[in-house]
Amino acid sequence: MTTTGTTTESSPRRRLPGAFSVRTRITVVITVLAAMAMAGAGLLVYVLEAARVERQTVEQVDQETAEFRALQRGLDPDTGQPFRSAEQLLELFIQRNVPDDDEMLVIYPPGSGRPTARTPNRDGDEVLAEPGYREAVDDLARTGGTRVLGDFPYGETWVTVVPVREEDSPAPGALVIVNFLADERDEISNTIETYAIVALLSLGLIVLLAGSQSGRLLAPLRTLRETAEDIGTTDLSRRIPERGNDDITALTRTVNTMLDRLEDGFGAQRQFLDDAGHELKTPLTVLRGHLELLDPRDATDVEETRELLLEEIDRMSRLVGDLILLAKAGRPDFTRLRPVGVDTLTRGVLARARALGDRAWQDDGVSDAHVEADAQRLTQALLQLADNAVKHTGPGDVVAVGSSADATAVRLWVRDTGDGVPEEDRGRIFQRFGRSIVRDGDEGFGLGLSIVAAIVAAHHGTVHVEDAEPRGSRFVLTLPRTAPPRTDRVPASDPAPTPEEQPWPAS
Ligand SMILES: Nc1ncnc2c1ncn2[C@@H]1O[C@H](COP(=O)(O)OP(=O)(O)OP(=O)(O)O)[C@@H](O)[C@H]1O
Ligand SMILES: [Mg+2]
Secondary structure, three states: OOOOOOOOOOOOOOOOOOOOOHHHHHHHHHHHHHHHHHHHHHHHHHHHHHHHHHHHHHHHHHHHHHHHHHHHHOOOOOOOOOOOOHHHHHHHHHHHOOOOOOEEEEEEOOOOOOOEEEOOOOOHHHHHHOHHHHHHHHHHOOOOEEEEEOOOOOOOEEEEEEEEOOOOOOOOEEEEEEEEOHHHHHHHHHHHHHHHHHHHHHHHHHHHHHHHHHHHHHHHHHHHHHHHHHOOOOOOOOOOOOOOOOHHHHHHHHHHHHHHHHHHHHHHHHHHHHHHHHHHHHHHHHHHHHHHHOOOOOHHHHHHHHHHHHHHHHHHHHHHHHHHHHHHOOOHHHOOOEEEEHHHHHHHHHHHHHHHOOOEEEEOOOOOOEEEEOHHHHHHHHHHHHHHHHHOOOOOOEEEEEEEEOOOEEEEEEEEOOOOOOHHHOOHHHOOOOOOOOOOOOOOOOOHHHHHHHHHHHOOOEEEEEEOOOOOEEEEEEEEOOOOOOOOOOOOOOOOOOHHHOOOOOO
């Protein structure tokens, strides 16, 4: 017992080295976009928060300065008199003002008095002893202003000096406002750290979801590829399951329809080869049989057999000619469409058909319409019909050729008063090797009408057979109507088929 190997081995995955799957690419793109969005949001929050802290500090400093200036302009609330000295003003200010958590107020009485510091959370004297601080205060003692101390043991610290002058004092006094920003900055850093952790976790979740979702969405595409890989030229019967109702389903449906057409095409081709092979085998068997029985010493026998064999070879040549013609029929250059006068065409066919046999040839009426056609091929088709009509009638029977036209279509037909075609055979006779009633001595193959059908299809038209009055059949070609040609256009040349394509017996 043998088992057929799976086709997976014979169908390598055709992804180039270094190329990534669509799923990976979708996941990467989504992840990168999400990461960029999150990083952007984090950065924005950081920048806004940092700006807020600075704004708050500036406001705080402004507020303290404004309060001090207001006190400077006013009267001593204890005495109701203007302040006696700058020292008194500074002391009153520091007594009445409670510094914020991250603030320190320091007063320097004019002259070289000792500074007094007030701060809720830090050791004021330690801060006062810091060289960085002292340098800033010394620098700003006369001019006033704010200095930011970045590299300071208490973290980022702002030192603002408001000088207070007294006329008879050698050195000015000052109010110093110290703001410690470190806590606020730490708070922002903590927030950003928490945000970064949450963002990274979310990103991980996004990677998982994007990977699984894109995998799920692309699953039909994978099934499609796998099934397509499994479909060999020998078995075109498999179809891809159609699930859902999205664009991938539409693609699946298109591929399935294409497979239908391919299967039909391959089936027809196989059938055609079968039939053609079979038909060619018969004459070859006949040839062989005759040659085997031939007595080479009997001159009469040789002569008779020679005649027979030549006839058989003619038949084979005709069959091969028909098969070549049918094979050509699918090609785009099979017909060269040009405007053709239907009247010329009809009369031309009738004139040529008369030679096919002794019949009562008639004209069923001729249309003066024009049609976009290959005159040679159309003549060939109509002569096939006339040849059939002759084969299915006897001497004296009527065979008529005619044409008519309406707004949309042109009809050309061949009518006879012969055997007619039984209703049930009317579909089959247009197929290759399809035959119905066959009279004695009719050596046809059943290819004539399939040639007619192929020619008509190349003209975007149709062909059908119907009963004729009073008896017999009428084969009608229906072609789409076209406008008459402009006078400067060259009409179709000689409509006669070339000798090798001549579809009727030469006799
Ligand atoms: N005018 C007709 N009257 C009656 N039957 C017809 C007529 N034309 C065709 N048929 C039937 O249709 C069949 C197919 O015709 P078709 O022309 O395809 O083949 P054929 O004439 O038998 O052979 P070939 O044309 O290859 O020499 C014929 O065998 C015959 O049975
Ligand atoms: Mg025929």
